[in-house]
Amino acid sequence: MTNVNFDPETLEEMIRKAAVLKDKAEKLYKDAVTSDGNIEEQLSGPAKWIPADNLDGLIKEGAEVGILARKEALGEDITGLQELLIYGIKGTAAYADHALILGKEDDGVFAFFHEALDFLTKSDPTVDELLGMNLKCGEVNLTVMGLLDAANTDAYGHPVPTQVSVEPKAGKAILVSGHDLKDLEELLKQTDGSGVNIYTHGEMLPAHGYPELKKYAHLVGNYGGAWQDQRKEFEEFPGSILMTTNCIQRPADSYKSRIFTSGLVEWPGVEHVENSDFSAVIDAAKASDGFTEDGGDKAITVGFGHNAVLGVADKVIEGVKDGAIKHFFLVGGCDGAKSGRNYYTDFAQAVPEDCVILTLACGKYRFNKLDFGDIGGIPRLLDIGQCNDAYSAIQIAVALAEAFDTDVNSLPLSMILSWYEQKAVCILLTLLHLGIQNIKLGPSLPAFVTPAALNVLVEKFNIAPITTAEEDLKQILG
Known part of the structure; x- marks a missing residue:
């Protein structure tokens, strides 16, 4: 893995x-x-x-x-x-x-x-x-x-739209990265009333939208961005760090003594948490400096799962019918350090103001702190969740197709996906199984997709590599 x-x-x-x-x-x-x-x-x-x-x-x-x-x-x-x-x-x-x-x-x-x-x-x-x-x-x-x-x-509970601070709060701190909501819940329980604040990182950001997690007042915000920036971000974080599921990089000596793993994640020389006993993580946080002062008031919004979006489906449908919403873009996937991934920032910024952007996974960090405004009260940027919440995107697309009495491929919907690892691949295979066509994939294709294999995918599903934000938008919108 x-x-x-x-x-x-x-x-x-x-x-x-x-x-x-x-x-x-x-x-x-x-x-x-x-x-x-x-x-x-x-x-x-x-x-x-x-x-x-x-x-x-x-x-x-x-x-x-x-x-x-x-x-x-x-x-x-x-x-x-x-x-x-x-x-x-x-x-x-x-x-x-x-x-x-x-x-x-x-x-x-x-x-x-x-x-x-x-x-x-x-x-x-x-x-x-x-x-x-x-x-x-x-x-x-x-x-x-x-x-x-x-x-x-x-x-x-079903995620609900939630404002999440991306600024620090004074006090001792633990940073939780990865995908495992159960580990986060157990840590929140064990730190409740301790004075230690919990921050999410990377793919854990969507946790703030779940009612049974957001009820903990010491789940105070999100710190940093996608996984590939962790060595710099973890070095600067003044507390302990817990890695769940995946996306760990070689820990720097500056924070190796205060980073911990759980579940399937392990690194030689890094303490591994067994049986959800996070006492060592908590002790390391208490022994660290913590944040000395509060940051600003910058916040982003998460929690637009299929239940939340379909709850306002009538407004979305009305927006499409009266021309206020011209197109939907699903822009997201797994991020990485490879050059070319700024394409996704450029693309999101270039999307016309009468279009809505759905996003998921850590690829969202390329643009999720930007202000996209709204269309008739509907935010133009809807954060659906983790990479697995592609399921929500599919449910939303299917519901819209039913509402307009058409199929998903006939919707004003385009998918612009960033590829990195195994979860992105299985999501792509699911989209292909559903017959969804015209997906644009980048910043480069997986090394194992040979020209002949690509031809098969192009012929059957019209998959295409990304080019430039300007050219791709022109091709999609005409």
């Missing part, structure tokens, strides 16, 4: 645990065959894999099935579509894990992981077969995002 666990010892432990589970599955299979009186199939490939005795050996085994080895055996195009599927599986699995933490699961999702991983062992997959399995991954991911949406809203 991109930007999640960097601890070799933990990764080795996971691999060996997987080997034990494989052996257990093999025994279950053999017992079932014997009891039914059937003939046992001769197992091969990954089913007969035996892990090496040490880490160096495991690394060598990994190289034997890695990208370079598969490119040599299968060619770049097949390998590229395999990687698209692998990234999609990883992203879907990450969302499934988030949902499971909050008590939501679906056996059909787990069955798909088995099916897809088994499919990836084929020695001669075709382009059409790979495309089909990628689209199935998108279909399953839609189910998973629905589970996660239900998990979040059942636990914390």
Whole structure:
């Protein structure tokens, strides 16, 4: 998983645990065959894999099935579509894990992981077969995002439009980054009444919109921006830092003693929180300087999930019908440090004033502190939430299509997405599964999308790489 666990010892432990589970599955299979009186199939490939005795050996085994080895055996195009599927599986699995933490699961999702991983062992997959399995991954991911949406809203209520301070408040402080709302909730409970203030960072920003989280008065604001700026931001933050789920970078020595990980995130030498006991995080915050004075009054608005937006759907529909709203743009996705990502700032600023921008994930930090005004009381910038809240964007689009008695592709809606890691890939696959076309993707295409693979996506879905904000807007709006 991109930007999640960097601890070799933990990764080795996971691999060996997987080997034990494989052996257990093999025994279950053999017992079932014997009891039914059937003939046992001769197992091969990954089913007969035996892990090496040490880490160096495991690394060598990994190289034997890695990208370079598969490119040599299968060619770049097949390998590229395999990687698209692998990234999609990883992203879907990450969302499934988030949902499971909050008590939501679906056996059909787990069955798909088995099916897809088994499919990836084929020695001669075709382009059409790979495309089909990628689209199935998108279909399953839609189910998973629905589970996660239900998990979040059942636990914390539907997000509501909420003003969030982006300025410091005097006092001791803890910064929480990542996606895990459950970890944030537990930390809020453990710090309630302690005098320690909690700030969100990165993808945790949308937490402020959930009623059962925003009720904590010491959840005081959001600090910093997207994940790629964390080394500078964490160094300057005068408190402790908790990384949940993903997006950790190599910690600088200046803050390594006050950064902590939880859940699946780990880094060698960084203290890992077990069983939601955040006492060490809290102690580190109390031992730090904290903010010495209040900042200004700058705030941004979050909480425009599908429930909130569809609650004012009549105003939105009226705005479209009377010409006040000409077009909708979904501009967001995973941010990164690569040059070219300023495109998204330029694009958002260039969007005409009679258009509405929906945004989600950490790509929003490219423009979410700008003032876009409103159209008839409807904010021109609607922050839908985390990357998984693409589910909300889909629900909004489907509802609008029904209201106008058309399909999503016929709506005045364009999607301008920024790509970085596995969650962005599974969301893209979901959009393709739904038949949504004309998506613009950037700032550059994933390295595993070869020219031939791109041609397939262009021919079937009219996906296009971004060019310049000016040219893309001209092409979209005419």
